[in-house]
Amino acid sequence: MAIYSVSATAPVNIATLKYWGKRDVSLNLPTNSSISVTLSQDDLRTLTTAATSDTFEEDTLWLNGKLESLQSKRTQDCLHDLRQLRAQLEDEDKTLPPMSKWKLHLVSENNFPTAAGLASSAAGFAALVVAVAKLYQLPQSMSELSKIARKGSGSACRSLFGGYVAWEMGELKDGTDSKAVQVLEKDQWPDMKALILVVSDIKKDVSSTKGMQLTVATSDLFQHRIAKVVPERFISMKEAIKNKDFNKFAELTMKDSNSFHSTCLDSYPPIFYINDTSKRIINLCHLINTFYETNIVAYTFDAGPNAVLYYLKENEDKLLSILNEICSNITGWNDKFSKEQTENWSNTYDKKLKNHFESFIVNYRDDIDKHVTRVIATQVGSGPQSTEESLIDEVTGLPK
């Protein structure tokens, strides 16, 4: 019995121009184009091993050590498309093993705790599609594969590339022009760093799929967002990225996060993803940018209260000497930053800074300290990678 297996990793991406709204729910076709930054797989990635054999009896998925259903329509759609592409290859070359007819074993693991509250579905579907595509030796480009990942989870299509990625919404009904493309490679603007502030909340509001549909159906302002605001911003943001203009990139990123959450609030009934702690982080970022008289930090919030802050490496000390006054005790802070660095920040937090941030710190430090439960410091990263690290025992075909 031959077991064929391949492993691949895929990254998390965080949108800076938000995907919110589907024009086709079944195909995950969006109402607007979006842009994201791919984060480093050193900190956040899904590793998936895909194995196939004529002896496997059932498509099976083990996710983070637990057996999961592969019966969801979204996963089935992805596997169906991949098998179809494989079948074409097999038609053309009869010597190929007929994998398109065999069942798959998929084993998947994230390198970050689920407790971080980060949507892992993008990395998950991207890793699944890439691993199976490699297993099937498919010749398709990443943009082509992104259309398949998109059917699994819309934003997964953007995880097929590293660096700076655009998801072009497309116009066609069948979605064949709705795909991810590279705006800029990681190495073309390598200094983008990211801090994820994980914010606790009593209860999660509606799921993003339900939320999107509610917004599309009920928000009056949403129609204007997709018809006018986002199309213009899509062009400007790509330009800002190509020009490596952080000040502009930051402004557009912050505005778009706010615009997206505005349409959530304008839904009926309204949807709230950001909370009072999120707002304090927003206010803090504006306070920091005001102090430096240019945008050195940008916040963005997905469908939850967690903040993702983007900044350039050259401004790390400026930014972190302030955040260190507010967040220094939070889990994750010391994983990335040495004692020497944090001591240095304490020393550079001078009187001028103290005066500017005093009232914020007096009013809000305790709240942030209480509600920000974890910090993940990371940066722009690469797209999906092949890896020798396998999660499947090649003899039994089961998870190691």
Place this chain on the structure above:
Amino acid sequence: MAIYSVSATAPVNIATLKYWGKRDVSLNLPTNSSISVTLSQDDLRTLTTAATSDTFEEDTLWLNGKLESLQSKRTQDCLHDLRQLRAQLEDEDKTLPPMSKWKLHLVSENNFPTAAGLASSAAGFAALVVAVAKLYQLPQSMSELSKIARKGSGSACRSLFGGYVAWEMGELKDGTDSKAVQVLEKDQWPDMKALILVVSDIKKDVSSTKGMQLTVATSDLFQHRIAKVVPERFISMKEAIKNKDFNKFAELTMKDSNSFHSTCLDSYPPIFYINDTSKRIINLCHLINTFYETNIVAYTFDAGPNAVLYYLKENEDKLLSILNEICSNITGWNDKFSKEQTENWSNTYDKKLKNHFESFIVNYRDDIDKHVTRVIATQVGSGPQSTEESLIDEVTGLPK
């Protein structure tokens, strides 16, 4: 020495279609029409005595016992317009005392604590304009006077009427068509009640004047709100009021509050007036309306976290038996509702209700209990009234 004096009261109004945005800052001309409900003066009113005499040396205002400046441009604009109308009368009838040339003493008192955090400027400017207009024996209609009050504080123009009031934005540059009109008198729909939940906050965000200007200048979604959303809603809401269709009125009121706060969040930097406690109240209202399968309560929020809930008298027991489970310990609750009533509500809070609201109460009652500091129970009320109750000593011309 003759001292002429007149006293008048004016009500607070709370918009159900929000005024947000000025097209002319100096004349307080709005970017959109708005609608409000005037609240009962039994609970919330400003009483102003206006006195004049040729012996007074200076225009002087005492507000809630404290000497206040009358030099603000807005107040001066109001007094200037009133004096001009008086001067016309004096030109026509030379026997009239030449009050238009005399100084004014104004004494003003609110019957509600400033701590309630309610904008009192609307009632204040309305009472000032009405008191001086009566002192001057001006023949102008309330709509005409509303244009003068508008110059003091935009929303003050709506406090010139009781019941249900529209502020027609007008089109003219000089603002002579931007005025309040009656939609429905209080007695035509007398059963509208209101609960004000005063929500504490660490710090007030930007003032509404500054906030409006920021939104007009920076929010992309705002332009759509004033061009499309509000004009349509203005017609629908007037219709709902005329039809006494609470279900529709409530839907439009809630949507418009959310739309207004969406444009605040879409401003750059974003403005936050509602906080997590406000959001819990919003969620509670939707939960109540879902339970009753029709809108029995509507929330609305001005430029702050306080909630104003509108409901019909016929639904008071339904609504308050639920709120009584959450807010019964809050200051003001027992001022309006007898022990018998609240006991009755406890008895009608049955198992079905308990099940529906259990999770909300478990998660949020403590938070609401902590952050809602006061409840004011009131209802739709009358417009400005003359009163014999004077705040000025008629011999000295000074506050009593």
